[in-house]
Amino acid sequence: MDRLAAMETFVYVVETGSFSAAARRLNIGQPAVSKAIAQLESRLAVRLLLRSTRGLTPTEAGLAFFERAKRAIEESDEADNAARGAASGLTGNLRICAAVTFGRIHIVPHLGRFLEQNPDLNIDLLLDDRNLNLVEEGVDIALRMGALSDSGLTARKIAECRRVVLATPAYFEKHGEPTCPADLCKHQAVVYALGGGANWQFRNANEEQSVIINGRIRVSAAEGLREAVFAHLGLTMASEWMFAPELASGAVREVMTDWTLPNQDLWAVFPTGRMASAKARAFVGYVQGLLVKGA
Amino acid sequence: MTLQAKLDAFKADFKAGKPPYNAPAEIHPIMERATAELIASSAASKALKVGDKAPLFTLKDPDGHPVSSADLVAKGPLVLTFYRGVWCPYCNMELQALQEFLPTLREAGATLVAISPQIAANSRKSVRTNGLEFPILSDTHNEVAHAFGLRFELPDYLIELYKNLRNDLPTFNDDPSWTLPMPARYVIGQDGVIRYAEVNPDYTQRPEPEAMLDAIRG
Numbered sequence: 001m002d003r004l005a006a007m008e009t010f011v012y013v014v015e016t017g018s019f020s021a022a023a024r025r026l027n028i029g030q031p032a033v034s035k036a037i038a039q040l041e042s043r044l045a046v047r048l049l050l051r052s053t054r055g056l057t058p059t060e061a062g063l064a065f066f067e068r069a070k071r072a073i074e075e076s077d078e079a080d081n082a083a084r085g086a087a088s089g090l091t092g093n094l095r096i097c098a099a100v101t102f103g104r105i106h107i108v109p110h111l112g113r114f115l116e117q118n119p120d121l122n123i124d125l126l127l128d129d130r131n132l133n134l135v136e137e138g139v140d141i142a143l144r145m146g147a148l149s150d151s152g153l154t155a156r157k158i159a160e161c162r163r164v165v166l167a168t169p170a171y172f173e174k175h176g177e178p179t180c181p182a183d184l185c186k187h188q189a190v191v192y193a194l195g196g197g198a199n200w201q202f203r204n205a206n207e208e209q210s211v212i213i214n215g216r217i218r219v220s221a222a223e224g225l226r227e228a229v230f231a232h233l234g235l236t237m238a239s240e241w242m243f244a245p246e247l248a249s250g251a252v253r254e255v256m257t258d259w260t261l262p263n264q265d266l267w268a269v270f271p272t273g274r275m276a277s278a279k280a281r282a283f284v285g286y287v288q289g290l291l292v293k294g295a
Numbered sequence: 296m297t298l299q300a301k302l303d304a305f306k307a308d309f310k311a312g313k314p315p316y317n318a319p320a321e322i323h324p325i326m327e328r329a330t331a332e333l334i335a336s337s338a339a340s341k342a343l344k345v346g347d348k349a350p351l352f353t354l355k356d357p358d359g360h361p362v363s364s365a366d367l368v369a370k371g372p373l374v375l376t377f378y379r380g381v382w383c384p385y386c387n388m389e390l391q392a393l394q395e396f397l398p399t400l401r402e403a404g405a406t407l408v409a410i411s412p413q414i415a416a417n418s419r420k421s422v423r424t425n426g427l428e429f430p431i432l433s434d435t436h437n438e439v440a441h442a443f444g445l446r447f448e449l450p451d452y453l454i455e456l457y458k459n460l461r462n463d464l465p466t467f468n469d470d471p472s473w474t475l476p477m478p479a480r481y482v483i484g485q486d487g488v489i490r491y492a493e494v495n496p497d498y499t500q501r502p503e504p505e506a507m508l509d510a511i512r513g
Contacts, residue, residue, distance in 0.1 A: 182365045185353040199350065199442040209487070210350040212442050214361075 007069035091120040097142040101222035134271040141280040159291040163261040167235035188234035191215030239264035298392040342444035350442040354432035371404035377476040378411040381421035396504035440476035
């Protein structure tokens with residue numbers, strides 16, 4: 001194995017914490033990874049990894065090697081790009097991760113133009129409502145909503161959107177229309193388990209009032225939440241992003257417009273420790289352009 | 296005898312391994328560790344305080360009738376007590392003390408409700424065995440407790456202990472999450488603002504019912 005390939009293997013092992021995960025990322029067998037690391041350690045005559053029952057951790061020497069090896073790989077990628085001379089420099093595969101509904105409504109329909117602008121780029125779009133492990137999945141850029149729990153990530157807020165209370169006109173016809181937070185106690189809600197749960201915090205010019213909403217249905221994914229609302233099962237609180245087509249068509253209607261809820265934030269999240277690649281930065285800029293225009 | 300004196304006497308018997316619990320000595324350091332860690336986490340300092348607006352809620356009483364906090368507050372000061380469940384002897388002693396205090400509360404125009412994650416059948420049992428004349432409302436998933444900043448997740452080692460003691464909270468509360476509210480007592484004024492708040496991360500410590508009289512009388 002050449003020196004750069006060995007470095008790359010080592011970097012993946014440290015980032016994923018296991019030989020098998022690194023092997024999956026590199027698309028080679030696990031024995032090949034173990035062998036490459038063993039050869040590397042024997043060539044350098046220094047122990048790079050501590051193997052324990054809890055997994056692999058780099059030694060002090062391993063950590064120092066990791067930092068420099070990573071930089072060397074990035075430099076080498078840049079050199080490749082420069083040599084290829086692509087004007088935009090955007091080539092290869094861009095692995096993006098986003099929530100299912102957000103991706104379906106706001107990203108997928110607009111990918112065409114981004115691909116046209118970057119003819120040498122391919123996109124791998126991972127749609128998942130859960131927060132995937134970016135390093136393990138080899139993700140370049142994730143679009144995430146809400147509060148970020150993992151403080152080890154590099155993140156930048158790129159847009160925000162109003163949250164609203166909404167339901168179908170048929171629901172309001174049957175159950176009446178709430179006008180203030182106290183009215184919500186008489187309503188049935190569909191609760192989005194990932195979206196802040198049953199505690200809705202309202203504010204108007206004069207006061208703040210939170211309500212613990214009654215929800216006989218809790219849904220863990222936005223697709224299910226949307227279908228429950230369309231089936232007139234209750235009202236819900238959601239970002240305008242989640243119901244953008246239906247708010248526009250009138251299939252669902254916003255109520256309690258005198259009150260505001262905390263905004264939904266959208267974050268661009270990059271895997272820890274790795275410099276955001278030029279293609280990831282370009283994609284974030286493109287998405288930001290879409291959302292600011294209100295697409 | 297004050298409520299706290301009763302709790303202290305019970306705690307001494309419990310730790311001495313006396314009946315009816317005959318608690319084995321090795322469980323106490325585990326329970327005390329969990330309490331010490333909950334106190335150290337300063338979770339209680341994040342709970343709602345005097346001057347905060349109380350969240351509105353509607354919960355069902357043990358007979359399935361919805362009870363709305365907005366309706367109760369419209370009638371007078373509302374006293375809430377967050378109750379871990381009928382399995383907790385300290386919590387039952389607190390409810391008994393509040394029951395004794397109920398005539399004074401009513402005279403002052405206040406309403407009292409307990410809020411608990413346990414299922415209605417367990418609340419009916421508690422109302423019966425503790426002789427209560429106020430309802431225990433079912434707070435499924437501890438949503439209301441969470442809105443007040445009281446919900447916490449039990450640490451793994453305490454879950455282990457509870458399982459060994461056959462204190463199966465997932466069945467008891469019909470919720471797989473192993474969460475509980477910190478015991479707490481609140482008085483909410485007719486303007487919806489919290490007038491009295493006492494949160495007890497150490498479940499063996501509870502305020503005397505009389506401590507909230509000034510807040511109730513406004």
